[in-house]
Amino acid sequence: MTKEEVLKIAKLANLEIQENEIEKFSVQLTSILAYLNKLSEVDTSKIDQEFTVIKDTKNKLQIQPLLTQTLETKEALKNAPNHTDKHFVTDAVL
Amino acid sequence: MMTIDQIHSDIFDNKKTVVELTKEYLDRTKTLNTNLNSFIAITETEALSRAAKLDEFAKGKTKEEVLSKMPLFGVPMAHKDIFSTKDVETTAASNILKGYVPPYSATVVEKYENAGAVVLGKLNCDAFAHGASGVNSDFGNTKNPYNLEYIPGGSSSGSGVAVASEQVVVSSGTDTGGSVRNPASFTNTVGLKPTYGRVSRYGIISMASSLDTIGHLTNTVKDNAQILNVTAGYDPKDSTSSEVVVEDYTSDLEKGVNGIKIGIPKEYFTDDIDQEVKDTIKNAIETYKKLGAEIVEVSLPYTEYALAVYYTLTPSEVSSNLGRLDGIRYGHNRNAFGDEAKRRIMIGTYVLSAGYYDAYYLKALKVRSLIKKDFEEVFKTVDVLLAPVAPCLPLRFDEDLSDPMKLYLIDILSVTANLAGIPALALPAGFSKSGLPIGMQLMGNYFDEKLLYQVGSAIEKELKLYERRPIL
Numbered sequence: 001m002t003k004e005e006v007l008k009i010a011k012l013a014n015l016e017i018q019e020n021e022i023e024k025f026s027v028q029l030t031s032i033l034a035y036l037n038k039l040s041e042v043d044t045s046k047i048d049q050e051f052t053v054i055k056d057t058k059n060k061l062q063i064q065p066l067l068t069q070t071l072e073t074k075e076a077l078k079n080a081p082n083h084t085d086k087h088f089v090t091d092a093v094l
Numbered sequence: 095m096m097t098i099d100q101i102h103s104d105i106f107d108n109k110k111t112v113v114e115l116t117k118e119y120l121d122r123t124k125t126l127n128t129n130l131n132s133f134i135a136i137t138e139t140e141a142l143s144r145a146a147k148l149d150e151f152a153k154g155k156t157k158e159e160v161l162s163k164m165p166l167f168g169v170p171m172a173h174k175d176i177f178s179t180k181d182v183e184t185t186a187a188s189n190i191l192k193g194y195v196p197p198y199s200a201t202v203v204e205k206y207e208n209a210g211a212v213v214l215g216k217l218n219c220d221a222f223a224h225g226a227s228g229v230n231s232d233f234g235n236t237k238n239p240y241n242l243e244y245i246p247g248g249s250s251s252g253s254g255v256a257v258a259s260e261q262v263v264v265s266s267g268t269d270t271g272g273s274v275r276n277p278a279s280f281t282n283t284v285g286l287k288p289t290y291g292r293v294s295r296y297g298i299i300s301m302a303s304s305l306d307t308i309g310h311l312t313n314t315v316k317d318n319a320q321i322l323n324v325t326a327g328y329d330p331k332d333s334t335s336s337e338v339v340v341e342d343y344t345s346d347l348e349k350g351v352n353g354i355k356i357g358i359p360k361e362y363f364t365d366d367i368d369q370e371v372k373d374t375i376k377n378a379i380e381t382y383k384k385l386g387a388e389i390v391e392v393s394l395p396y397t398e399y400a401l402a403v404y405y406t407l408t409p410s411e412v413s414s415n416l417g418r419l420d421g422i423r424y425g426h427n428r429n430a431f432g433d434e435a436k437r438r439i440m441i442g443t444y445v446l447s448a449g450y451y452d453a454y455y456l457k458a459l460k461v462r463s464l465i466k467k468d469f470e471e472v473f474k475t476v477d478v479l480l481a482p483v484a485p486c487l488p489l490r491f492d493e494d495l496s497d498p499m500k501l502y503l504i505d506i507l508s509v510t511a512n513l514a515g516i517p518a519l520a521l522p523a524g525f526s527k528s529g530l531p532i533g534m535q536l537m538g539n540y541f542d543e544k545l546l547y548q549v550g551s552a553i554e555k556e557l558k559l560y561e562r563r564p565i566l
Contacts, residue, residue, distance in 0.1 A: 044460035075197035079424035
C-alpha cells in the first residue's frame with residue numbers, strides 16, 4: 001500500500017494518520033494485504049456467496065412488539081460531549 | 095480453588111454470608127491485581143451492595159429454594175470490559191471509550207445478575223477484542239499467572255487470568271476468532287465458544303457481527319456447563335440469536351466417551367505447529383483412546399485459507415461496527431483509537447472499497463462457505479474434533495511483538511470454528527517443560543455443546559490439570 005493509498009483509505013475511514021505514522025502503516029498494511037492474497041489460489045467459480053452462519057432463520061425479520069423498555073432521553077444523552085436537553089449537538093454538515 | 099458447587103456449600107452448609115464470601119474474593123482480587131493487571135476496574139461498593147441484597151433474599155429459605163431461583167447465587171464473577179454494564183464504566187479497554195457509562199446492561203449481564211452472581215469488576219482485554227495476546231490494551235498488559243513474563247493470551251486476557259488466579263470463579267468473554275479459547279489454553283482454564291446465536295450478543299460491544307460469540311471461562315468443565323445453562327437462549331433483542339431449545343448442559347457429564355468418535359484433523363498438526371503442543375495433544379488423544387473413544391483421522395482441506403478469510407471479513411465488519419464511534423453520542427475523537435483498531439479499520443475499508451470488494455470481500459465470503467462445508471461433511475462421520483487451540487506456546491513480553499502478522503498467526507487454528515459458526519470447548523491438555531499451560535479444543539456440530547461437555551469432562555477427570563494452580 002503506497003503512502004497515497006494509506007491517506008486515501010484513512011480519509012474514507014474518517015481516521016487521521018499523522019505524517020510520521022504513514023510509513024509504519026504502509027509497511028504493516030502491505031504485509032497484511034499480501035497475506036490476504038492467498039485467497040486468489042482458491043477456485044470459487046461454482047460457489048454462491050454465503051452471507052450467514054445462522055442455521056434457523058425463521059422469524060428473523062419479525063419486528064417484535066415487546067420492546068417495552070426504552071431509553072429515557074436524559075439517559076440517552078448522558079455520554080454525549082455536546083448536547084441540549086433534547087438533542088445531540090454536532091458540527092453542521094450543510 | 096472453589097467450584098460453583100463448593101461456593102454453594104460454603105454459603106449454605108458452612109453458613110458463610112455472601113457479603114463475607116465477596117469480601118474474601120475482593121481482597122484477593124485487589125492484592126493480585128497489582129501484578130496481574132487482569133481488572134481495569136474493581137467495583138467494590140456495587141459488589142458488596144449486591145451481596146447484601148442476596149443475603150436478604152436468602153433469609154428463611156432453604157438451599158434448594160434459593161438455588162432453584164438463582165443457580166449462580168453468590169458466585170463471584172467479572173465481565174470482560176466490552177460487556178455493557180449499566181451505570182458502570184465500560185471502556186472496551188480503549189481510550190476512546192474512557193469515561194463511557196452505559197445506560198443499559200447487556201442481556202447476558204442481566205442473566206448473570208438474575209441468576210445471583212456477584213460482579214467484582216470489569217476485566218482487561220485487547221482493546222475492542224482485537225488480539226490474541228493481551229498486549230493491545232490501552233490500560234496495560236495483563237500477565238500470565240503461571241509466569242508473569244509471558245502473555246496470557248487474548249483477547250479475553252483478563253478473563254482467563256482472573257479465573258486461573260482465583261480472583262473470581264467465572265469470567266465472561268467473547269470469541270470471534272479464538273478470544274475465549276486462546277486465553278483458556280494459555281491459562282489452564284476451561285473456555286467455551288458457543289454455537290453462533292446460542293447466546294445473545296445484545297449489549298456487547300460488537301467486533302465482527304457474523305463471527306462474535308459470547309462465551310465464558312471457568313476452572314472446571316462442570317462449572318462451565320452450569321454457566322451455559324444460564325446464558326444460553328433466544329433473545330428477541332438480538333436478531334441473530336437462535337430459538338433452538340436450551341438443554342441442561344450438565345446432564346451428560348458422567349457419560350464417558352465409550353463409542354464416541356473423535357476426529358483428528360490432520361491440517362491442525364502440520365510442521366508449523368510447535369512440537370511440544372503437538373506432543374501434548376497426542377497425549378490427550380492416547381488418553382481418550384484409553385477411555386474408550388474411537389479415534390479417526392480426518393481432513394478439513396480448506397483450513398489453510400481460514401486465516402486469510404478471517405482477516406478479510408473481520409476487519410470489514412470491524413470497520414463498519416467502529417463507524418459508530420464518531421464522538422457525537424459517546425466516546426472521544428477517533429484519534430483515540432489504538433494502532434490495532436486503526437489497522438483493522440483501514441484494512442476493512444480497503445477490502446470493501448470500490449475496485450477491491452470483489453477480489454477480497456466477496457472472495458472471502460465464498461471461501462468461508464467452503465470452510466463451513468468442510469465441517470458439515472466431517473460431522474457426518476465423527477462426533478467431535480480434537481485439535482490444539484494455538485500453534486505455539488505463550489509468547490514472552492520481551493519478544494518483538496511489533497509485527498501484526500506475527501500476532502495474527504496465533505489465531506490460525508481457532509478462527510475456523512468462528513467462520514463455520516460451530517461450538518468449541520477449550521480445556522487444559524498439559525504443561526510445557528517450562529511450566530506454561532497448553533490447552534486443547536473440542537469442536538462440535540451446531541448446538542452440540544452438551545456433547546462437548548461430556549467429552550471434555552471425561553479427560554478432565556483423568557488428567558486433573560485444575561489441581562496445578564499458579565504460584566502467586
